[in-house]
Amino acid sequence: MIDVDARLRPVTLDEWPAFAHAMHDVFAEEAPASFAERPSSVAELDRSLSMWEGDRVVATAGTYSRTLAVPGALVPCAGITWVTVAPTHRRRGVLTAIMRRQLTELHEQQREPVAGLWAAEYPIYGRFGYAPATREARFSGRTERLRLRPDVDLGAGRVEQVTAEEYRPAAVAVHAAVHRWVPGNMVRDDRWWDRHMRDDPSGRHGASARRYLLHREADGTVTGYAAYRVKGAWSDTGEPDGTLTVEEMRATGTPAYAALWQVLLSVDLVRTLKYPAASPEDPLRWLVTDARALHSTPVDGLWVRLVDVDRALAARRYPAPIDLVLEVRDPFCPWNDGRWRLSGHPAGGYCGPTDRDPDIVLGIEELSAAYLGGVPLAALQAAGRVTEVSPGAVTLASTAFSWPVTPWCPDNF
Template identity: 85%
Template structure:
């Protein structure tokens, strides 16, 4: 059945978008925004969509966004897999398998993105197709009366201003462009993605205020940081304020700018609770406050990564310590990756190519994909029985080489 489905999948036209998005949102139990239901969003790429039709109804959907992903020491084109749904009437027929195979086969045969990424609605689904969680999203919360900056924190000589979205946008674009290339898991944002990032539909606010915008300016007027947040209004039975500060994004090019932005955020009037739902698990905020225990963190899986072409993906990233090992990769879903690869890398570059040498490490594509951004240790995967060491010490060497000083983090959902 999966082979038949593979041939029946096809991209949609603009006229078919309403039926496509209706089917997609039905599976997610959502009502699409009115304008999204009528016409494709500006970031939609219909030529990279897939639909399975059952008469005049769409029974399955999928799509790809053309993104650029920061990896250790470099950036790489990344296929942002999205819109993946299968109607309840068509499950257990090999439809999802056909979608995944079609996407990955086309990426490989057309020599497009060497890496794919997605956000998994449910954890158990995508591992069987070679995807693995490669970043962690930290969901911070705490009572603001306990969250105060240490007295020795350098706040610099700049100032934080609340601004309009029109003033905020060009300044934030410049700061983001300066910082995102240094954090594995971050993605570039063009104008279309900034439009999406800054969309503030009242129906999507869930009882919070409109988004508020902050910029940090140095004494000479240079913008070195930005933040966005919302507030939900709440009061106790005794009339005391009990609002919640919902922080959406905080980025800066210097520590003083970052600290100054947080100093303002933690002093917003009528607020008693902080929520920061999409932070790096290694956010410096924990080291800026006087009471690190007051900042509670709930880690959840973030961006899932899949190496489409092992050689191209591994040759693109950098390695902080030298490595020259043979990896025997097992990838039954994408057989072009199956086999032995010699990986030679260092801080300035890398090489990966086929070899008939004996392997030093044996692992699956899922494990290799998990380690790709430097946030998951191959030694940890070995301890879980998911990586096999053939040459003594190879896993230790590879773990150091695949690591990276900056914790991977993806603040861009899609």
């Protein structure tokens, strides 16, 4: 049996091309030339992990230093990424060693109390305590059936097409104004905006270059933005049959949001709309005359893992008062295993160890799923994954863990 942990180490800048090639090879992808030659500006090589077999990379992983919006607060979050194991080294404990190293270092160094990742395959990460805490709605529909209701307020502003250079500073300001109110959103600094704005031709898949819209009020203030692409097509009878894909859309109010949609639903030669990374509660479904014409495919989004139960639960806010003892089962991170008294309210929270009898017993996976307020503990109880000890405790906890805004993460990393 190989000593995997002893062989895991950060990758160096000189080793990056081999690291990048190995990572993309597992995903059956060709690394973009710019990424294959040197890491992007958001990469943190000191937080990477690699395992080598001679001059060949057989395992990769990385961590981004991110900040996550949680109910009522912003919390440092370890963005887990680049996780691959070569087919020749599967079932040897390599992935388990990577996950344990990452979580142990976060705990021992008192870094981010929460970790998050995007799961390529659903069954993998639950055994390490991660759980899907946000969902996405992959919207699609035929534009001839998608029309705004006649009573929708479009305001007195205007929508204009702009260049990337005009778009970016305005979008940054709008994003900064809205992201903190949506659990699951990530803070974006200049490096992350650089990455977000990148538009490599190899990633367009036959569609146009990215196009940009801004919504301006009468006084010139920007209150909304949208980024989209169009892929032209023609039917067998010669009719236009293009597809418009919305990549991102944010606004500070309903009139700006509706005005942007009015433009997007009216683009010439387009017959199909796609919005693949929308919030499951996006207001678009309530803005159109025929909500059945807006088809929605729900998929899991950001997976969350509480690294330190006490710090993570104390960091968020609770819309209803709660004072309960949670008995948490966490065999993978034993420092979390035990009983925790959680006392919270709309202004803050406290969580610390206790020897009191538990009101609820649950695993770290279930607690992580509920953390952002989108997965009710009552639903997990109905699935047999949460045990209520004190009568009414699950109802109380479900209410306190909930949040008025549906969790949503538009930042895939």
